[in-house]
Amino acid sequence: MQSDFPLILASQSPRRREILADAGFVFDVVLPDDGIEDGRLPNESPGDYVKRLAQRKAENVLEKIDRGTVIACDTVVVASGEILEKPTDRADAARMLRMLRGTLHFVQSGLCLGSKSNGICRVGDAVSTLRMIEFSDDELDQYLDSGAWRDKAGAFGLQDRNGWVVLVDGSESNVVGLPLELLQQMLDIGLSR
Numbered sequence: 001m002q003s004d005f006p007l008i009l010a011s012q013s014p015r016r017r018e019i020l021a022d023a024g025f026v027f028d029v030v031l032p033d034d035g036i037e038d039g040r041l042p043n044e045s046p047g048d049y050v051k052r053l054a055q056r057k058a059e060n061v062l063e064k065i066d067r068g069t070v071i072a073c074d075t076v077v078v079a080s081g082e083i084l085e086k087p088t089d090r091a092d093a094a095r096m097l098r099m100l101r102g103t104l105h106f107v108q109s110g111l112c113l114g115s116k117s118n119g120i121c122r123v124g125d126a127v128s129t130l131r132m133i134e135f136s137d138d139e140l141d142q143y144l145d146s147g148a149w150r151d152k153a154g155a156f157g158l159q160d161r162n163g164w165v166v167l168v169d170g171s172e173s174n175v176v177g178l179p180l181e182l183l184q185q186m187l188d189i190g191l192s193r
Contacts, residue, residue: 107170
């Protein structure tokens with residue numbers, strides 16, 4: 001692994017922390033400033049959007065640290081050309097889940113590694129394809145009542161293991177919130193010029 005130490009995760013997501021820890025990474029957490037994530041730019045593709053947000057988070061955290069490599073990620077769900085981020089409330093979660101029910105959709109993450117020692121930021125993205133099965137309105141209401149939809153892009157999590165979502169192609173860790181395979185490739189390449 002060619003990176004400056006320590007590794008710094010620029011995220012408050014417990015899922016991202018768990019993914020990194022379970023993979024054996026030792027890291028610190030430094031949060032980007034509130035409001036660093038802005039909306040999608042006109043005509044910005046989902047891939048460009050998540051990469052831009054990941055880079056903004058990494059650059060923001062690089063300003064706060066004295067040394068290390070920052071890992072920043074942003075993840076969205078894409079269905080029927082619409083970007084689904086974290087739902088704003090229960091009604092928004094219900095709308096998203098009804099849109100996804102019975103369809104193929106995509107989870108796209110932008111990943112940025114930033115080095116404090118040389119200021120280089122490398123950005124990549126990962127896409128996973130999923131199928132959400134048909135489920136009843138009663139099952140939807142039960143899920144919404146559980147609150148499991150909160151703080152999850154597209155209002156669901158593969159890690160919920162409720163059987164609604166099947167990974168068709170791509171990285172399972174990407175769907176949960178941090179594409180480990182892409183992270184390892186980027187770490188192996190390193191951040192030297």
